[in-house]
Amino acid sequence: xxxxxxxxxxxxxxxxxxxxxxxxxxxxxxxxxxxxxxxxxxxxxxxxxxxxxxxxxxxxxxxxxxxxxxxxxxxxxxxxxxxxxxxxxxxxxxxxxxxxxxxxxxxxxxxxxxxxxxxxxxxxxxxxxxxxxxxxxxxxxxxxxxxxxxxxxxxxxxxxxxxxxxxxxxxxxxxxxxxxxxxxxxxxxxxxxxxxxxxxxxxxxxxxxxxxxxxxxxxxxxxxxxxxxxxxxxxxxxxxxxxxxxxxxxxxxxxxxxxxxxxxxxxxxxxxxxxxxxxxxxxxxxxxxxxxxxxxxxxxxxxxxxxxxxxxxxxxxxxxxxxxxxxxxxxxxxxxxxxxxxxxxxxxxxxxxxxxxxxxxxxxxxxxxxxxxxxxxxxxxxxxxxxxxxxxxxxxxxxxxxxxxxxxxxxxxxxxxxxxxxxxxxxxxxxxxxxxxxxxxxxxxxxxxxxxxxxxx
Amino acid sequence: xxxxxxxxxxxxxxxxxxxxxxxxxxxxxxxxxxxxxxxxxxxxxxxxxxxxxxxxxxxxxxxxxxxxxxxxxxxxxxxxxxxxxxxxxxxxxxxxxxxxxxxx
Numbered sequence: 001x002x003x004x005x006x007x008x009x010x011x012x013x014x015x016x017x018x019x020x021x022x023x024x025x026x027x028x029x030x031x032x033x034x035x036x037x038x039x040x041x042x043x044x045x046x047x048x049x050x051x052x053x054x055x056x057x058x059x060x061x062x063x064x065x066x067x068x069x070x071x072x073x074x075x076x077x078x079x080x081x082x083x084x085x086x087x088x089x090x091x092x093x094x095x096x097x098x099x100x101x102x103x104x105x106x107x108x109x110x111x112x113x114x115x116x117x118x119x120x121x122x123x124x125x126x127x128x129x130x131x132x133x134x135x136x137x138x139x140x141x142x143x144x145x146x147x148x149x150x151x152x153x154x155x156x157x158x159x160x161x162x163x164x165x166x167x168x169x170x171x172x173x174x175x176x177x178x179x180x181x182x183x184x185x186x187x188x189x190x191x192x193x194x195x196x197x198x199x200x201x202x203x204x205x206x207x208x209x210x211x212x213x214x215x216x217x218x219x220x221x222x223x224x225x226x227x228x229x230x231x232x233x234x235x236x237x238x239x240x241x242x243x244x245x246x247x248x249x250x251x252x253x254x255x256x257x258x259x260x261x262x263x264x265x266x267x268x269x270x271x272x273x274x275x276x277x278x279x280x281x282x283x284x285x286x287x288x289x290x291x292x293x294x295x296x297x298x299x300x301x302x303x304x305x306x307x308x309x310x311x312x313x314x315x316x317x318x319x320x321x322x323x324x325x326x327x328x329x330x331x332x333x334x335x336x337x338x339x340x341x342x343x344x345x346x347x348x349x350x351x352x353x354x355x356x357x358x359x360x361x362x363x364x365x366x367x368x369x370x371x372x373x374x375x376x377x378x379x380x381x382x383x384x385x386x387x388x389x390x391x392x393x394x395x396x397x398x399x400x401x402x403x404x405x406x407x408x409x410x411x412x413x414x415x416x417x418x419x420x421x422x423x424x425x426x427x428x429x430x431x432x433x434x435x436x437x438x439x440x441x442x443x444x445x446x447x448x449x450x451x452x453x454x455x456x457x
Numbered sequence: 458x459x460x461x462x463x464x465x466x467x468x469x470x471x472x473x474x475x476x477x478x479x480x481x482x483x484x485x486x487x488x489x490x491x492x493x494x495x496x497x498x499x500x501x502x503x504x505x506x507x508x509x510x511x512x513x514x515x516x517x518x519x520x521x522x523x524x525x526x527x528x529x530x531x532x533x534x535x536x537x538x539x540x541x542x543x544x545x546x547x548x549x550x551x552x553x554x555x556x557x558x559x560x561x
Contacts, residue, residue: 004518004531004532004533004534005530005531005532005533006518006519006529006530006531006532007529007530007531007532008521008523008527008528008529008530009527009528009529009530010524010526010527011524011525011526011527012526013528016527
């Protein structure tokens with residue numbers, strides 16, 4: 001058999017210009033192979049589309065699907081399960097844990113679109129997948145302030161989410177706390193393995209919020225355990241351990257086709273990280289930025305503003321070594337980032353000496369940044385820029401002090417602390433008063449100090 | 458010198474489930490020009506299937522729905538031993554008329 005023709009006529013004998021037929025198979029040995037011709041056209045189409053489309057064949061080698069390949073589409077953003085206005089512009093009075101709203105879910109909402117490209121093994125491609133606003137339950141919460149990664153993947157044609165908590169900080173046991181009261185500890189009793197590490201003192205009678213971390217310097221001295229810190233450690237019993245390293249992911253992130261995914265699992269696309277507070281709930285406020293987006297990030301503020309949070313002035317003793325501003329560890333901003341980010345922050349405060357100082361005195365402020373899960377109190381460890389404000393003490397004048405921080409920081413959970421110190425000239429003993437609210441400084445009515453910063457999240 | 462002979466054959470397809478043999482080309486080196494017309498003379502739409510050499514998906518050359526009075530004409534050049542089969546979806550519905558020219 002060679003070529004053939006088919007003509008169809010209607011009941012009036014008029015030749016039809018078009019008709020349909022199914023199941024037409026052409027003998028490849030004698031006639032043009034129609035499927036090959038179609039394949040040629042499909043190949044032309046794929047050449048034009050490049051990597052935006054992929055072909056998929058069945059076991060018989062026949063073209064099965066044509067799929068659009070969209071690893072770059074990420075239409076959603078993570079946030080609190082509240083209105084977008086609240087998410088983007090957190091209120092300034094949300095820094096305090098007790099007064100800040102907290103939630104048991106985290107919301108993934110359409111932002112630039114309602115489509116996300118997810119890898120599907122069936123098609124061998126990143127399939128554009130539609131989603132609607134979804135509230136994700138908090139699963140995998142192992143510890144307060146421990147980051148949790150969120151991955152999106154396809155289930156059928158739907159978008160679902162997988163949560164994976166980071167490894168808790170590895171700790172090594174040092175000793176037990178047996179006596180109630182203020183901890184006093186002899187450096188010589190510590191093991192050399194703990195030198196330079198952060199020490200966690202865990203009070204068994206209280207919740208994790210009362211766990212505190214201290215930096216153990218070389219030569220086995222817990223020299224940073226000053227009096228005020230002792231007061232936080234009114235332990236009735238517990239343990240002292242040290243942390244061997246900074247936090248690590250339980251499963252690393254790996255780029256597949258240029259997209260961050262769960263290592264060895266291309267179907268799990270990394271979309272962000274969050275952490276929870278002391279009650280295993282998520283917050284997202286100026287002082288507690290607990291939600292980080294891998295895509296559609298915005299440069300949003302963080303802050304601990306004195307005008308809206310703290311009240312009252314404080315005193316800095318003479319020759320005070322570095323300590324937290326107002327000697328209060330609550331003056332800080334907590335945050336989590338899932339990828340390296342630029343972190344910017346500044347601290348401003350106004351100080352007034354209590355008496356005339358005949359010689360030079362200096363007052364310094366700085367910003368520290370900790371990389372550990374637990375509260376960090378070694379104020380001598382300063383990261384980033386530091387600006388000292390020097391002045392001759394004069395009881396009738398105010399002095400402005402500022403510190404700045406601008407660094408690239410790796411993934412992890414952090415907090416930023418403003419710190420302060422005073423150096424008095426020889427033979428003097430001047431008390432320096434700090435004023436933080438413009439209304440308390442004569443002729444300075446509209447000034448307000450505090451910690452402010454921003455980063456993309 | 459080649460000699461052209463012609464022939465006309467007619468029939469009605471048996472109906473569903475039965476593939477009738479319309480024509481079988483002669484064994485040898487002969488080439489046959491086949492013209493076959495199928496006409497649905499019933500009052501209902503009928504489906505016509507036509508195969509060449511094998512009643513299988515690979516051998517099927519036509520699967521068409523014919524309304525009342527509609528016809529389809531197939532022109533095909535057969536080689537030695539080629540066979541055409543046809544089936545109607547119902548009995549007493551599709552008639553066929555075949556003309557062929559044989560070059561020997």
